[in-house]
Amino acid sequence: MIFDAIVVGLGAVGSAALYQLSKETPNVLGLDQFAPPHTLGSTHGDTRITRQAIGEGAHFVPLALRSYQIWRELEQQSAEQLLTITGGLFVGQQNSVVRTRNKTGWLDTTIQAAGQFGIPHRILDTLTLRQEFPQFQFRPNDVGYYEQEAGFLQPERCVSVQLEEARKNGVTIRTNERMVSFKSTEAGIIIQTDQTAYRTRKLILTTGAWLAESLRGTPYAHLLRVYRQVLYWFAVQDNYSQYTPGKMPVFIFSDRDVYGFPAVNGQDGGIKLATETYEHPTSPSAVNRTVSNAETQLMYEKFVAPTLSGISPACVKSAVCLYTMTPNGNFIIDQHPAYPDVLLASACSGHGFKHSAAVGQILAELTLTGRTRFTTKPFQLTSFSAFVK
Numbered sequence: 134m135i136f137d138a139i140v141v142g143l144g145a146v147g148s149a150a151l152y153q154l155s156k157e158t159p160n161v162l163g164l165d166q167f168a169p170p171h172t173l174g175s176t177h178g179d180t181r182i183t184r185q186a187i188g189e190g191a192h193f194v195p196l197a198l199r200s201y202q203i204w205r206e207l208e209q210q211s212a213e214q215l216l217t218i219t220g221g222l223f224v225g226q227q228n229s230v231v232r233t234r235n236k237t238g239w240l241d242t243t244i245q246a247a248g249q250f251g252i253p254h255r256i257l258d259t260l261t262l263r264q265e266f267p268q269f270q271f272r273p274n275d276v277g278y279y280e281q282e283a284g285f286l287q288p289e290r291c292v293s294v295q296l297e298e299a300r301k302n303g304v305t306i307r308t309n310e311r312m313v314s315f316k317s318t319e320a321g322i323i324i325q326t327d328q329t330a331y332r333t334r335k336l337i338l339t340t341g342a343w344l345a346e347s348l349r350g351t352p353y354a355h356l357l358r359v360y361r362q363v364l365y366w367f368a369v370q371d372n373y374s375q376y377t378p379g380k381m382p383v384f385i386f387s388d389r390d391v392y393g394f395p396a397v398n399g400q401d402g403g404i405k406l407a408t409e410t411y412e413h414p415t416s417p418s419a420v421n422r423t424v425s426n427a428e429t430q431l432m433y434e435k436f437v438a439p440t441l442s443g444i445s446p447a448c449v450k451s452a453v454c455l456y457t458m459t460p461n462g463n464f465i466i467d468q469h470p471a472y473p474d475v476l477l478a479s480a481c482s483g484h485g486f487k488h489s490a491a492v493g494q495i496l497a498e499l500t501l502t503g504r505t506r507f508t509t510k511p512f513q514l515t516s517f518s519a520f521v522k
């Protein structure tokens with residue numbers, strides 16, 4: 134038998150691709166080396182920020198907007214809540230040129246993208262920020278962009294729901310089965326796993342932090358870097374009600390490199406915050422998955438205490454997660470350079486979850502029809518030519 138498509142890697146992007154494919158054909162196989170959702174890749178830790186005006190580049194906005202629609206469609210089908218609107222507060226210094234979240238002038242680009250796409254928002258000066266958001270500590274000349282429709286997604290639930298909906302549509306899902314290799318033959322693409330072999334017309338590789346393995350032997354072999362990131366949940370000490378999702382927005386302080394969420398897991402669950410670190414590239418097999426007391430204390434002193442009031446140094450829990458980065462923060466959504474029937478999609482560079490539902494649709498469209506309604510030029514491998522040797 135031959136599948137129409139096999140999706141290898143069923144995290145954020147792969148589960149979305151499988152769900153979208155399943156709407157068109159049940160003759161699809163989804164495969165993962167673990168049992169998603171799991172904690173060994175890039176898609177765990179309770180929450181992911183979603184927003185519509187994208188400071189990483191206005192070309193992401195159509196992906197974010199389409200994803201909002203898909204999350205709501207999935208919520209209706211599954212009766213699960215996936216997307217919670219809290220509003221989003223994004224703060225920086227006026228006209229800052231600090232390079233953050235992979236982009237210089239991230240806040241300015243956010244504001245421009247909101248204007249370009251008519252995304253409802255308010256610009257807040259320091260005085261207004263202090264009046265409206267007493268949970269935070271603002272600096273003189275801080276400017277705020279407040280987006281009403283921003284909020285958070287629950288990544289594990291999004292993955293589970295998409296896999297479940299795909300299963301209902303008749304696709305085959307195999308977990309705890311690892312793809313070891315693939316080869317292109319006249320009879321289709323043959324996937325060898327650690328258990329058996331499968332044949333398919335098209336292959337989609339959505340292997341996240343493991344994607345670099347599939348680019349070996351191509352000019353893009355060294356394009357991707359994997360970085361260890363840590364998520365922290367710190368206890369709320371004072372005025373808990375101010376930190377609940379009804380009162381507190383998701384937030385990114387771009388010049389201070391810290392972002393976070395309201396208390397979504399009740400009074401004892403803490404509030405989740407993180408920064409971004411790019412010091413030492415790692416790999417999924419080599420990464421240190423233990424969070425030390427020293428790094429927790431540093432996180433609190435450097436990022437939490439100066440940004441929020443009322444948060445205790447007591448860390449409720451922490452988690453290690455992986456960013457897979459391209460040099461300019463753009464995604465890869467393209468054909469494999471050596472195999473036209475193999476599509477790659479990954480390297481979400483720390484901001485991919487909010488777009489993943491639409492990326493799944495792009496992959497399904499490209500797989501089944503060879504074209505997509507979305508613009509994918511910025512995500513093609515050739516767009517990274519300047520970065521490859």
Ligand SMILES: Cc1cc2nc3c(=O)[nH]c(=O)nc-3n(C[C@H](O)[C@H](O)[C@H](O)COP(=O)(O)OP(=O)(O)OC[C@H]3O[C@@H](n4cnc5c(N)ncnc54)[C@H](O)[C@@H]3O)c2cc1C
Binds near residue numbers: 141164174454487
């Ligand atoms: C700390 C952190 C915070 C983030 N915050 C945000 C945020 O607030 N907002 C946002 O939009 N995005 C955010 N992101 C980014 C977003 O979560 C990721 O971009 C996205 O989850 C990546 O999904 P993925 O499908 O590429 O990878 P994954 O979800 O990791 O999936 C890859 C899958 O491939 C499987 N696999 C790999 N190799 C094989 C093989 N050989 N055979 C079979 N299976 C294989 C793996 O087991 C895994 O399940 C954050 C990421 C991190 C790490």
